[in-house]
Amino acid sequence: MRSYQRLRACNDPAIFITLCDEKNAIAEARALPASMRERPLYGIPVAIKDNIDAVGFPTTAACPEFAYTPERDATAVARLRDAGAIVIGKTNLDQFATGLVGVRSPYGVPKNTFKADLIPGGSSSGSAVAVAAGIVPIALGTDTAGSGRVPAGLNNIVGLKPSLGLISMAGVVPACRTLDCVSIFALTVEDAWTALKVVAGPDSADPYSRSWTLGKLGAMRARMTVGAPRTIQRLFFGNRRYETAYAAALERLVQLSCNVVEIDIEPFYEAARLLYEGPWVAERTLAARALIMSKPNAIHPVTREILVKGMQPSAMDTFAAFYRLKELSCISCEIFNSIDVLALPTAPTVYSVKEVLADPIQLNSRLGIYTNFVNLLDLCGLALPASITDDGIPFGITLLAPARNDARLAEIGRVFHADTKLLLGALNERQSNLSPVTSEPSSGEVAMAVVGAHLSGLPLNGELQELGGRLLQTTCTSPEYRLFLLPTQPPKPGLLRVIGGKGAAIEIEVWSLSLEAFGRFVASVPSPLSIGTVNLSDGSSVKGFLVEAAATANAPDITEFGGWRGFLAEKMPA
Numbered sequence: 001m002r003s004y005q006r007l008r009a010c011n012d013p014a015i016f017i018t019l020c021d022e023k024n025a026i027a028e029a030r031a032l033p034a035s036m037r038e039r040p041l042y043g044i045p046v047a048i049k050d051n052i053d054a055v056g057f058p059t060t061a062a063c064p065e066f067a068y069t070p071e072r073d074a075t076a077v078a079r080l081r082d083a084g085a086i087v088i089g090k091t092n093l094d095q096f097a098t099g100l101v102g103v104r105s106p107y108g109v110p111k112n113t114f115k116a117d118l119i120p121g122g123s124s125s126g127s128a129v130a131v132a133a134g135i136v137p138i139a140l141g142t143d144t145a146g147s148g149r150v151p152a153g154l155n156n157i158v159g160l161k162p163s164l165g166l167i168s169m170a171g172v173v174p175a176c177r178t179l180d181c182v183s184i185f186a187l188t189v190e191d192a193w194t195a196l197k198v199v200a201g202p203d204s205a206d207p208y209s210r211s212w213t214l215g216k217l218g219a220m221r222a223r224m225t226v227g228a229p230r231t232i233q234r235l236f237f238g239n240r241r242y243e244t245a246y247a248a249a250l251e252r253l254v255q256l257s258c259n260v261v262e263i264d265i266e267p268f269y270e271a272a273r274l275l276y277e278g279p280w281v282a283e284r285t286l287a288a289r290a291l292i293m294s295k296p297n298a299i300h301p302v303t304r305e306i307l308v309k310g311m312q313p314s315a316m317d318t319f320a321a322f323y324r325l326k327e328l329s330c331i332s333c334e335i336f337n338s339i340d341v342l343a344l345p346t347a348p349t350v351y352s353v354k355e356v357l358a359d360p361i362q363l364n365s366r367l368g369i370y371t372n373f374v375n376l377l378d379l380c381g382l383a384l385p386a387s388i389t390d391d392g393i394p395f396g397i398t399l400l401a402p403a404r405n406d407a408r409l410a411e412i413g414r415v416f417h418a419d420t421k422l423l424l425g426a427l428n429e430r431q432s433n434l435s436p437v438t439s440e441p442s443s444g445e446v447a448m449a450v451v452g453a454h455l456s457g458l459p460l461n462g463e464l465q466e467l468g469g470r471l472l473q474t475t476c477t478s479p480e481y482r483l484f485l486l487p488t489q490p491p492k493p494g495l496l497r498v499i500g501g502k503g504a505a506i507e508i509e510v511w512s513l514s515l516e517a518f519g520r521f522v523a524s525v526p527s528p529l530s531i532g533t534v535n536l537s538d539g540s541s542v543k544g545f546l547v548e549a550a551a552t553a554n555a556p557d558i559t560e561f562g563g564w565r566g567f568l569a570e571k572m573p574a
Contacts, residue, residue, distance in 0.1 A: 001026055003045045003088055006135045014108030015126045015135070017050045018057045019089040029086050040194055042084030047130045047139040048077055050090035051097050052182065053171040057087070061173045062095040062105040065298035066291055074171025075206065076140060076182045076199040083198040088136065091126025095300045096288050097142055097175040098307070099123050100150045100347075100367040101356045104300045109353055113155050113426035114394055117352045121151030121367075124183065128155045131185040132425035138195045141183040144175045145275055146371025148183025149383040153346030153396030157425050158417070159383035160184040160192040160410075163403035164375060165210030167196075168203035175284055178208070179375040187424040189382070189414035193217055196406070215407050219470040219512050220415045226250075226258045227339035229265040237366055239349035245395035246345045249386040253343060256415060257465050261339065267331040272372035274325060276365065279318040281309050302360045325376060332377045336402050341412060344370040346383045346396040374400060382409040385422050415471045418509075419456045421565070446518040447472060449508045449534040449544025451483070452493045452564045456509060467517035476505040476563075478535040483563070484547065484555040486528065493564045494529065494547025494555065507563025508534070510542055518543075 004022045007015070020028075029043050036042055048054045051061045053070035054077045060067040072078075077087065094104040102125030103109045110125045112118040113132040120129050124141025128151030131139050141148045143161045152159025160183060167182040174180055182199065186192035202211035228250055236243040250260050275281075285307045291298060292307055299307065336342075347367050356363050374381050383398045397416075399409045423429060453460040456471060477495070480503035484494040495506060513521060522531050528551035534544035561567040 001029075001045065003135050006133055010111070010133050010135070012111045012129070012133075014092055014105075014110045015129050015133075016047070016089040017060055017062065017092050017107050017126070020056070020087065025086055025088050032084060036084045039082075039084040040198055041080060041138070044085050044138065045088045045136045046080055046085045047089055047091050047127055047136045048087055049093055049097075049124050049127045049139070049141045051093060051142060051173040051175075052077060052140055054087050054090060057090045059090070059173065061097070062093050062107060063288075063291070063299060064106065065295055066096075066288070070171065072171065075168035075203045077171065079199045079201075080140075080195070085138070091124070091130055091139065093125060093127075094123035094147075095303045096173070096284070096307070097123040097144060097147055098284060098303050099364055100146050100371070101351075101360070101364050102151060103353055103356055104302050104360075106300065114388075114392060117354070118350055118393070119154065119353055119356055121154035121347070123147040124151050124185070127185050128152055128157060128159070131155075131187060132157050134187075134425060134427045134429075137187060137191055139185045140199075141185055142172060142175065143181050143183040144179050144375060146368050146374070148181075148185070149371055149381060149398050150347050150367055152185055152383040153385075153398070154350055154394060155425065156385045156388070156394035156396070156422065158186050158189055158192045158385070158413070159346075160186070160189075160196060160406075161374065161381040161383070162196060162200065162406055163210070163380040164378055165206075165208050166200050166212075166380075166406065168201070168206040168209050170203055170205035181375065187427075189384070189410050189417055193410050212404055217407055217410055219472045220256075220411045221340075221470070224258045224340045224412060225338070226253050226260045227263040227335065227342040228260055229344070230262045233265050233269075235348050235369055236345070237349045241389040241391065241393070242345060242347075242349055242395055245387045245389055246397070249395075249397045250343065252386075252416065252419060255465075256419060257468075258412075260343075263335055263339065263342070267328050267335070268373045268377070269369065271325065271328045271332075271376050272369060274321055275368075275372040275376060276306075279321050281306065305361070329377055332379075333402070340401070341405075341409065342400040344398050344400065346370065346398045350393060370398065378403045380404070380406045380409060382406075382413045384413050384417050385420060386416075387420065388422065415456075418471065418474045421457060445512040445514055447510050447512055447542040448518065448521075448531070449477075449510050449536075449542050451495045451506065451508050451545050453490075454509075454511075454545075455565060458564075463521070464511050464513070467513055467521060469511045469513050469517070472510045472512050474507070474509050476507055476537045478537055478539075479503055479505045480535065481506050482552075482557060482559045483561070483567075484552040485558050485567070486547065486551060486555055492529070493558065493567070494552055495534070495545055496547050496549060496552055497535075504559050504562075505537055506559070507565060508544065510536070510544075
């Protein structure tokens with residue numbers, strides 16, 4: 001099994017607290033009945049954060065003295081298994097899910113997948129590293145104050161923090177029960193969304209469960225309004241590379257037809273401070289209260305210092321904080337009435353393990369400046385890879401919106417992630433290697449496949465954006481096409497359908513255009529190119545660019561590169 005091969009290659013024993021024996025995992029996969037083959041996660045290996053119950057594994061919450069053996073799966077785990085997934089292990093975390101750094105565990109510190117001396121992020125450290133290293137394509141974490149987002153940002157992967165109550169918390173060790181949610185780590189938005197559809201849904205075993213329909217993932221809406229902090233309010237704690245990367249990410253959103261506007265983010269910062277400076281620390285203390293009282297030395301010293309503070313707030317302090325949070329929630333609603341989403345840095349900076357061990361409380365607090373308020377204000381979030389800095393460190397952004405807007409974030413997020421052209425996690429694999437979620441154009445629109453300079457980020461893509469085009473998906477043609485380098489100036493690719501099994505799957509993007517815009521676009525297509533019907537890998541077909549067969553007679557065949565981007569990367573890097 002490739003999961004175990006990659007785990008051995010990582011040589012990082014701190015990723016998993018408990019690991020399923022490889023032979024047993026393979027046997028479990030082989031024992032899956034044929035009747036499950038059509039289920040969405042059939043045979044897919046997954047990893048589970050070790051504060052989430054999974055039968056066959058102890059639950060430790062990264063505290064050996066707290067460990068117990070669950071008799072049943074957490075609801076989220078049961079739903080993964082029912083979809084065909086194979087649980088290969090329980091991953092490391094900041095003890096009792098308290099921390100954003102990933103170093104507060106007696107089971108060691110998982111290595112950041114880009115630079116081993118950097119923190120991996122937490123508290124879902126092992127889950128994020130397992131996905132970034134390619135050990136599993138999907139892992140479950142939890143998120144109370146950013147634990148499902150910060151480690152995603154620091155490891156170049158997607159971290160989906162759903163609306164509160166969308167995924168059942170039954171069978172999960174609570175951190176702050178009123179704020180906790182199960183989160184999903186994946187290499188792409190599409191994979192995260194596939195997992196979300198599997199595990200989401202109401203559960204009578206969780207009194208905080210909510211019920212609503214996720215709906216189908218569609219196209220990104222044109223002219224979205226994206227909020228960003230005022231320049232003077234942007235905090236990076238001296239990290240100029242992250243500051244520059246954030247500005248570039250906002251510019252990318254502009255290039256994707258979003259309208260970026262500045263907002264006053266101070267109310268969000270104030271809500272963030274409430275989480276650890278207010279009475280919600282007491283809620284964290286509840287989960288470990290018995291152990292604190294009976295065996296305090298069994299708890300990690302930094303975690304213990306934080307949890308002991310939870311015994312201090314008075315009832316008056318608690319109600320005062322509730323009142324202020326309600327006021328801040330109203331302000332948050334007013335802000336979101338003027339924007340569609342908020343785009344923030346996932347983390348303002350990154351630290352080495354050595355730095356965090358020397359100053360564990362303050363540096364951890366800094367990492368949560370853009371995350372701590374999210375669950376308090378009942379927002380959903382999606383952490384996305386944005387860029388790799390010139391010193392080789394991932395930078396990510398997080399999209400935020402009020403609860404029940406999970407699909408909106410995914411629709412924007414997958415377009416943004418595709419446009420970055422980043423490799424997946426810490427792997428040498430491109431996004432197009434993964435199966436996309438199929439999207440349909442809206443009523444009155446036409447789906448059209450583009451194969452050359454109209455691809456996202458290439459010179460002619462602006463023509464589609466000016467016409468109000470929206471990226472539906474990045475995918476491949478059916479394996480019956482050849483790609484040729486046409487003798488035009490500038491050079492262009494020509495996509496030709498061939499007969500007799502001599503074709504291949506070619507990377508393309510599918511965009512939607514209004515009927516009027518589609519007509520204008522078709523009228524501008526120069527010979528020998530034309531617009532015809534292109535068959536996709538999923539069996540569907542759309543309109544798209546083709547070439548006249550006569551124009552390929554003496555043109556070089558570049559099919560081997562898999563698409564125009566692959567050809568440019570190999571032959572025309574400039």
